[in-house]
Amino acid sequence: MxxxxxxxxxxxxxxxxxxxxxxxxxxxxxxxxxxxxxxxxxxxxxxxxxxxxxxKGKEELIATMVNMRIQNVAEVIEGARTLKNPDKQLKYIIEHAIHNVYKEPQVFRFYLHLQTQPIEDEVLIKYSQILIEENARQFEIQCQIFEELGVDEPKKRSLYFSSTLQGVMLMISTYPNQFPIEEIKEQVVSEFCDTHLK
Amino acid sequence: MDLHYETRGKGPVIVLLHSGGVDMREWSYLVPLLVKHFKVITFDARGVGNSPSPTTSQVDYVDDLLKLLDYLEEPQVSLVGHSIGGQIATEFALMYPERVENLILIAPSLSGFEYSHEFKKYLDNINQAAPDINKMVDLSLKGSLYKVVMAGEHRDFMVEMHRKYFERVLQWPAFEMIWPAPPANKRLTNLTVKTLLLIGGVDFKDNHRVLNCFDVASDVCNYEIINADHMVTLTHPSELYEQITNFIKE
Structure with missing residues (x-):
């Protein structure tokens, strides 16, 4: 052999x-x-x-998972940035973010939970912070997309976008079987992408 | 030299290199026959049997063999290599022909040889099953190259060796296997050592195709052991013994 x-x-x-x-x-x-x-x-x-x-131990397991998560999140934004138009980029982010939660709602919940650990949990708080920092980094890139979109106060708009999307993701992971995903997705897309096409 | 080895008997020296999927115990039936005329050295390859797993980022099986022979102060030996053991023996004979008196290859693998899609698929299925050792062993031994051994009295021994082997493989660290370049299949015209090629008649067809690559070498004999599969070492030790001793005595 x-x-x-x-x-x-x-x-x-x-x-x-x-x-x-x-x-x-x-x-x-x-x-x-x-x-x-x-x-x-x-x-x-x-x-x-x-x-x-x-x-090496349990902590290396969670560290590996957090690294994988960061990579996956980064891949969505990077994938979006390969598209030409900023509105298409936003649509890409919406679709992929929602699809990923829909596919594995329990995984989304797991990382969300990790991000909201009590401050005195000395092991997990490290990874909580890593995730939060990485999200902030992704948010900066997202702000650039809104700038390129040419909206007023792009940072504020980007923040509103994230809040909306995070809310949708939380809803899907909480009510995975009842949430009208497609309809809500359409609303988010038309709110953030379509109106600025004009 | 940290490899596990055993030396038995007196006379001209024969070194046996075991196949992948098993350890040096595959020679358990051949060694008692060979020790009547030869000094027989068996050893476990790095990461297999009782030899330690790789501790460096690179593993060079050819160099391991060189170090073993130097350590045992054997200037010239006959090599008997089975499967990947045959691949190592071939590379060694190409690199240090002065150290090899006879080269005996039993269903050898060969670096640079392009295995069939069917065979790659077979291996891939086994690898995909990791880390489920039961499943890996099961998928592997269902391969047609083990049909004869699995139908016979050595079945349990084969399963046991195979399981041990996969247990070790799962423990291996990441490492690079170093083989001489260019691959051996491009250098067989340079093979000058007297060579005997042995194979079981019902071994996998890729292993038969490998033997054709040796046609370009200068001094090669072929012999097929009918009704044997890849584990001819377990099922047909007397035939192997006869072929090996006749060849060496010639």
Whole structure:
């Protein structure tokens, strides 16, 4: 059986993926602090020793998740910025943000929850702050889009846009089965994109 | 030299290089036959069996073999390499021909050889199952190249070795495998060492195709062990013994 480096990488990545996915499920279900490394290993069907082979401990799991989250959020904005018109860029952000929450409402809730940790939770507050800072960075890029759109007080408009979108996302994650996604999406698009086309 | 090895018997020296998916125990049936005439050295490749996992970012199996032979103060040996062990033995014989008296390859893999889509797909399915070892072992041993061994008395031994192997693979750190360049399939015209190619008749067809690549080498014999699959070492040790000893005595 010939084996090569790519295959080993593949096996490693698959294993890491499985561990993170399992840890995320447990964190969502029972919370970060109530979840032990043994429980993650057990649920992932691997030994604790093997898990430690890939991650130093529980905190590295949450750190990895936060990094992945930051990447995913950044990808949406970067994807939007590849489009030519600012209104198209906003539409892209709306569609992708809403789609991502709709696809995995529990994941959105998980990160939202992480962002609102009590200040004295010394472990999680670090990651809470990382997420908040990253959101602020994305917000700056979003403000540029509004500037390019040529609206009055672009920063204020951008803030209103974020507030609206965050509200919609919170509603979807809270009422995933009842929220009229398409209708609301259309409203948001027409409010922020269409009116300024003229 | 941190690899796990064993030396048995007296006489001309033979070094056995095991296949992927198993460890040096695959030689358990061949070694007792060979020790009648030879000094036999078996070892576990880095990261397999009782040898340590890689601790550096690069692994060079050819250099590992060189270090083993230097450590054991063996200036010239016969190499018997199975599968990836055959790939390592081939590279070694190309790089240090003066250190190799006979090269015996059992269903060798070969760097630079383009494996079929079917075979890649088979491997990919196994890798996709990680880290579920049961599933990986199961998918792997369902491969046609293990059909004979899995139907016979060595089935449990094979499963056990395979499981151990995957347990080790999952523990490996990220590392780069270093192979000489250009790939061996482009350099086989330079292979001057006396070579014997052995293969099980019902081994995977890619492994048969690999053997054709050796046609360009100057001194090559072929022998097919009918009704054997990739694990000919477990199922047909006497035939292997006979072929190897005849070839070396020639």
């Amino acid at each position: 010939p084996r090569n480096q790519e295959e080993n990488e593949r096996i490693r990545n698959k294993t890491k993926e499985k561990i993170i996915q399992t840890a995320m499920e447990l964190f969502i279900r029972q919370g970060y602090h109530a979840t032990s490394i043994s429980a993650v290993a057990n649920e992932a069907g691997i030994s604790k020793g093997l898990l430690y082979n890939y991650y």
